[in-house]
Amino acid sequence: xxxxxxxxxxxxxxxxxxxxxxxxxxxxxxxxxxxxxxxxxxxxxxxxxxxxxxxxxxxxxxxxxxxxxxxxxxxxxxxxxxxxxxxxxxxxxxxxxxxxxxxxxxxxxxxxxxxxxxxxxxxxxxxxxxxxxxxxxxxxxx
Amino acid sequence: xxxxxxxxxxxxxxxxxxxxxxxxxxxxxxxxxxxxxxxxxxxxxxxxxxxxxxxxxxxxxxxxxxxxxxxxxxxxxxxxxxxxxxxxxxxxxxxxxxxxxxxxxxxxxxxxxxxxxxxxxxxxxxxxxxxxxxxxxxxxxxxxxxxxxxxxxxxxxxxxxxxxxxxxxxxxxxxxxxxxxxxxxxxxxxxxxxxxxxxxxxxxxxxxxxxxxxxxxxxxxxxxxxxxxxxxxxxxxxxxxxxxxxxxxxxxxxxxxxxxxxxxxxxxxxxxxxxxxxxxxxxxxxxxxxxxxxxxxxxxxxxxxxxxxxxxxxxxxxxxxxxxxxxxxxxxxxxxxxxxxxxxxxxxxxxxxxxxxxxxxxxxxxxxxxxxxxxxxxxxxxxxxxxxxxxxxxxxxxxxxxxxxxxxxxxxxxxxxxxxxxxxxxxxxxxxxxxxxxxxxxxxxxxxxxxxxxxxxxxxxxxxxxxxxxxxxxxxxxxxxxxxxxxxxxxxxxxxxxxxxxxx
Numbered sequence: 001x002x003x004x005x006x007x008x009x010x011x012x013x014x015x016x017x018x019x020x021x022x023x024x025x026x027x028x029x030x031x032x033x034x035x036x037x038x039x040x041x042x043x044x045x046x047x048x049x050x051x052x053x054x055x056x057x058x059x060x061x062x063x064x065x066x067x068x069x070x071x072x073x074x075x076x077x078x079x080x081x082x083x084x085x086x087x088x089x090x091x092x093x094x095x096x097x098x099x100x101x102x103x104x105x106x107x108x109x110x111x112x113x114x115x116x117x118x119x120x121x122x123x124x125x126x127x128x129x130x131x132x133x134x135x136x137x138x139x140x141x142x
Numbered sequence: 143x144x145x146x147x148x149x150x151x152x153x154x155x156x157x158x159x160x161x162x163x164x165x166x167x168x169x170x171x172x173x174x175x176x177x178x179x180x181x182x183x184x185x186x187x188x189x190x191x192x193x194x195x196x197x198x199x200x201x202x203x204x205x206x207x208x209x210x211x212x213x214x215x216x217x218x219x220x221x222x223x224x225x226x227x228x229x230x231x232x233x234x235x236x237x238x239x240x241x242x243x244x245x246x247x248x249x250x251x252x253x254x255x256x257x258x259x260x261x262x263x264x265x266x267x268x269x270x271x272x273x274x275x276x277x278x279x280x281x282x283x284x285x286x287x288x289x290x291x292x293x294x295x296x297x298x299x300x301x302x303x304x305x306x307x308x309x310x311x312x313x314x315x316x317x318x319x320x321x322x323x324x325x326x327x328x329x330x331x332x333x334x335x336x337x338x339x340x341x342x343x344x345x346x347x348x349x350x351x352x353x354x355x356x357x358x359x360x361x362x363x364x365x366x367x368x369x370x371x372x373x374x375x376x377x378x379x380x381x382x383x384x385x386x387x388x389x390x391x392x393x394x395x396x397x398x399x400x401x402x403x404x405x406x407x408x409x410x411x412x413x414x415x416x417x418x419x420x421x422x423x424x425x426x427x428x429x430x431x432x433x434x435x436x437x438x439x440x441x442x443x444x445x446x447x448x449x450x451x452x453x454x455x456x457x458x459x460x461x462x463x464x465x466x467x468x469x470x471x472x473x474x475x476x477x478x479x480x481x482x483x484x485x486x487x488x489x490x491x492x493x494x495x496x497x498x499x500x501x502x503x504x505x506x507x508x509x510x511x512x513x514x515x516x517x518x519x520x521x522x523x524x525x526x527x528x529x530x531x532x533x534x535x536x537x538x539x540x541x542x543x544x545x546x547x548x549x550x551x552x553x554x555x556x557x558x559x560x561x562x563x564x565x566x567x568x569x570x571x572x573x574x575x576x577x578x579x580x581x582x583x584x585x586x587x588x589x590x591x592x593x594x595x596x597x598x599x600x601x602x603x604x605x606x607x608x609x610x611x612x613x614x615x616x617x618x619x620x621x622x623x624x625x626x627x628x629x630x631x632x633x634x635x636x637x638x639x640x641x642x643x644x645x646x
Binding site: 079108 | 478486
């Protein structure tokens with residue numbers, strides 16, 4: 001399955017609400033979140049992709065259904081976007097919580113998977129921290 | 143041919159050998175090596191690609207997409223969707239796991255022998271001999287001090303203070319450089335996956351290992367298994383073409399706990415057997431994040447360097463340090479907005495520890511045309527969740543004893559973050575899967591071994607009941623879950639059975 005163009009634009013806006021510019025020292029800023037989320041979507045099996053598609057649609061129109069306001073997710077201020085996403089994440093409904101988690105994972109796997117972010121976090125062999133003082137570990141002990 | 147391995151989408155694959163092995167993971171790799179050592183001609187069929195170290199990256203989505211079945215989007219369906227991670231590459235899951243080595247606990251073996259009539263089939267002395275050989279050949283040793291990270295050291299401190307037995311993890315690796323990327327496949331070729339060790343050794347002795355070779359039909363004559371017909375996958379000129387491999391002595395199915403029973407069922411084998419595809423068991427696991435004042439550098443060193451196993455016999459729970467890829471870990475952190483951004487900044491200070499449970503829940507596996515080929519139904523039972531929340535409470539306690547300033551439970555309905563005096567919140571954690579982020583990694587039981595031909599699929603030699611020359615050699619033959627990481631036991635049991643087959 002592939003994103004429609006409007007879905008890619010919506011994914012970019014939702015993704016940027018999750019990872020606003022400046023996050024992690026700005027290391028996620030150069031990523032075109034919408035394009036990367038679209039690439040990932042195209043490689044995802046239908047049963048998982050359909051949750052992403054549904055999630056984007058639900059979040060997009062949530063201001064109307066949850067807040068009783070005309071306008072879409074894009075029209076909200078950043079704080080309001082965060083509060084809305086948080087309502088999904090804390091919902092009593094398992095599938096709404098899953099949708100919030102899936103969108104967060106889509107945004108993070110798209111935006112954070114780059115050498116700059118890994119270096120910033122000191123992850124893998126990008127930013128190996130200086131060796132800590134040696135500590136003797138117990139062998140099978142209590 | 144890439145190194146010692148062939149690609150069915152590039153080269154013709156119509157051969158006759160002594161033994162055809164379906165699957166190249168722990169079971170298939172051990173069987174292929176053992177049979178080749180014994181002088182038999184062996185063909186190994188692997189549905190997935192062969193991936194060289196130079197092709198490995200660090201991006202979680204791409205690693206999952208390239209190496210995992212259904213791109214890592216496989217899940218068991220129950221009250222909650224539980225992701226099930228299975229590799230689909232040469233080397234199987236040994237290629238992407240953390241190389242953790244445990245022998246089968248004596249209690250579990252004794253239970254299998256007593257309750258499933260396997261006293262003659264699974265003999266302790268034969269298994270011990272197989273374990274010893276594997277440990278020599280695969281360079282098993284505890285994680286070197288240089289590859290122990292801050293999260294591991296904190297777990298050592300916390301487990302010691304909590305009085306829970308613990309140790310540095312024993313792994314099969316050689317010259318590990320501590321890049322922390324085990325879960326993406328080892329880009330230093332240090333992890334001794336079957337692709338690096340056993341299959342390569344078998345290929346050097348003449349075994350043919352084909353990637354992109356999917357087994358579809360188990361050929362039978364007069365009820366005996368005599369070969370395999372399959373389809374080449376991949377992108378080469380032969381992709382989509384069928385192949386036939388004849389087997390003079392045996393066909394071994396080692397395609398995993400999910401694919402093995404479904405391959406048998408699709409071939410009409412064992413359909414009237416009430417064990418085939420049933421008794422699916424697992425070690426479902428979740429994780430707790432501890433936040434520390436100093437950086438713990440979770441993403442350096444061994445991907446999993448330390449374990450606390452002292453609650454295995456009481457709660458049926460084992461704790462391990464784990465470096466979940468940063469972008470995946472980030473998606474499990476609570477909140478949005480400024481609080482979330484602050485949380486992301488603190489990631490280098492986070493130690494992630496997993497709790498895996500020897501769950502009593504039982505599920506089933508069936509073929510499915512809709513869901514990538516397999517339908518997995520599974521639920522943990524309430525007693526499993528009672529033990530899980532007790533285990534999480536102990537794990538949080540360990541974090542605080544190790545110096546954590548706060549712990550992130552990651553459980554729906556509990557606070558986002560707790561302090562040391564709030565451990566009792568776990569007593570009210572949910573008793574169903576919808577409240578947790580649970581993943582199942584170790585799977586068991588869908589072709590279980592036993593002496594009763596109606597309630598088990600294979601006998602003590604791992605031969606399928608009523609189907610001569612057809613064997614199953616993977617964790618699907620385990621009559622129950624084990625409570626410890628299963629790779630070593632899968633390889634030992636396959637080695638034992640392959641030795642018997644070779645000498646028969």
